[in-house]
Amino acid sequence: MLPKTIQTNCLNFTLKMYSLLRRILFLFPPERVHYLxxxxxxxICRIPLVKILISRIFATDKNEYSREVFGLQFSNPIGLGAGFDKNAKYLNELEALGFGFVEIGTVTPGPQPGNERPRLFRLPADRALLNRMGFNNDGALVIAKRLSDWKSSQAGRKSKMIVGGNIGKSKLTPNEEALKDYEICFEALFDCVDYFVVNVSSPNTPGLRALQEKGELRKILSHLQSLNHQKPRPRPLLLKIAPDLNFSQIDDVIEIAKEVGLDGLVAANTTLNREGLITKDQELVHQSGGLSGKPLCQRSTEIVRYIHEKTGGSLSLIASGGVFEAEDARKKMEAGAIMVQVWTGFIYEGPAIVRNILRRF
Ligand SMILES: Cc1cc2nc3c(=O)[nH]c(=O)nc-3n(C[C@H](O)[C@H](O)[C@H](O)COP(=O)(O)O)c2cc1C
Known part of the structure; x- marks a missing residue:
């Protein structure tokens, strides 16, 4: 470990540098900046010792943050939401930045290019992003191979970052055949992810959210769970829901989650709601796609609280939506979340986000 004062100085320096760098990065198209x-x-992580130094600054090996959730040991409760590392390409680097877990995907059976660009927009005044990526990804087989190579490279290591697999259906698959797509992704990724999240809540795949309807949801989840239970070591199975569901629809989700024996829920995905935004550019605000970041924070906490109270804590809840700082994470935990995920906050707050949340927890 680095001495505490050096680590704190490095973190403060990174924060200052990132706020400068962000001004420059934000001059360029967001998707290009993301990959760049x-x-x-x-x-830079390939330079000998640099990855170790980065993880000494950003990651923490304090046991006080570790916890067991649905039978898995997480080094800390701050994860990275789905859609950031869709293709499982940056796991080593994300681990060095201190994430306790990363949800890869959304993965679809075959590769698909996603929607036409531009498809990702910043709304800095609202500390938000708007996206209509459309599940661009390399497809289940390629991603499974990449993941299993990564897993082999981790063999024998003490601390291991947990990797969740977020699975969805292809754009061209009609809803009646969606079940098959989920099954293909589930089987392809089974040996290389620690848990699964079934995604029926992205707003950018036509018709996908209709799968949140009771009958469809029951069919998909009970099928996946029965496949899961045929395995010698079933994986925790979770569902990711949209923040735009009303409470009666959430009640339906809870009923099915209990019936099928889900391990938990991820609440929530991006929203279609545009109320209360202060961004003046109305053309930008009304682009099609899902909104994420600060405007989603309160709604996602509200959903977590509602589900936690309704279920008496019997479902593990991962909160996603507008987590930027320790205070946001704390509120979500107080509402009943067992862990949180960041995404838009990572873009606005920079690489020290996990460390900063944890040290003020
Ligand atoms: C550009 C972008 C792509 C995303 N892609 C996915 C995805 O493929 N699957 C998914 O379940 N969620 C996806 N999400 C949603 C995030 O995982 C997260 O639930 C949402 O952004 C709310 O969290 P945040 O406010 O911290 O960003 C995406 C979000 C963004 C901004």
Whole structure:
């Protein structure tokens, strides 16, 4: 470990540097910046000792943050939400930045390019992002191979970052055949992920959210759970829901989650709601896609609280939506979340986000 004062100075320096760097990065298209930054990080992590130094500054090996959730040992409760590392390409670098877990995907059976660009927009005044990526990913087989190579490279290591697999259906698959897509992804990724999240809540795949309807949801989840239970070591199975469900729809989800024996829920995905935004550019605000970041924070906490109270804590809840600082994470935990995920906060707060949340926890 680095001495505490050196670590704190390095963190404060990174924070200052990132607020400068962000001004420059935000001059360029967000999707290009995303890949540029992650590829840059990957490159510098290849320099001997640099990855170790980065993880000494950003990661923590304090046992006080570790916890067991649905039978898995997490080094800390701050994870990275799905959609950031869709293709499982940056796991080493994300681990060095201190994430306790990363949810890869959304993975679909075959590769798909996603929607036309531009498809990711910043709303800095609202500390938000708007995206209509459309499940661009390399497909289940390629991602499974990449993951299993990564897993082999981790063999024998003491601390291991948990990797969740977020699975979805292809754009071209009609809803009646969606079950098959989920099954293909589930089987392909089974040996290389620690837990699964079934995604029926992204707003950018036509018709996907209709799968949140009771009958469809029951069919998909009970099928996956029965496949799961045929395995010698079943994986924790979770569902990711949309923040735009009303409470009666959430009641339906809870009923099915209990019936099928889900291990937990991820609440929530991006929202279609545009109320209360202060961004003046109305053309930007009304682009199609899902909104994430600060405007989603309160709604996602509200959903977590509602589900926690309704279920008496019997479902593990991972809160996603507008987590930027320790205070946001704490509120979600107080509402009943067992862990939180960041995404938009990572873009606005920078690489020290996990460390900063944990040290003020
Ligand atoms: C550009 C982008 C792509 C995303 N892609 C996915 C995805 O493929 N699957 C998914 O379940 N969620 C996806 N999400 C949603 C995030 O995982 C997260 O639930 C949401 O952004 C709310 O968290 P945040 O406010 O911290 O960003 C995406 C979000 C963004 C901003």
């Amino acid at each position: 930054s992650m590829n840059g990080l990957r490159l």
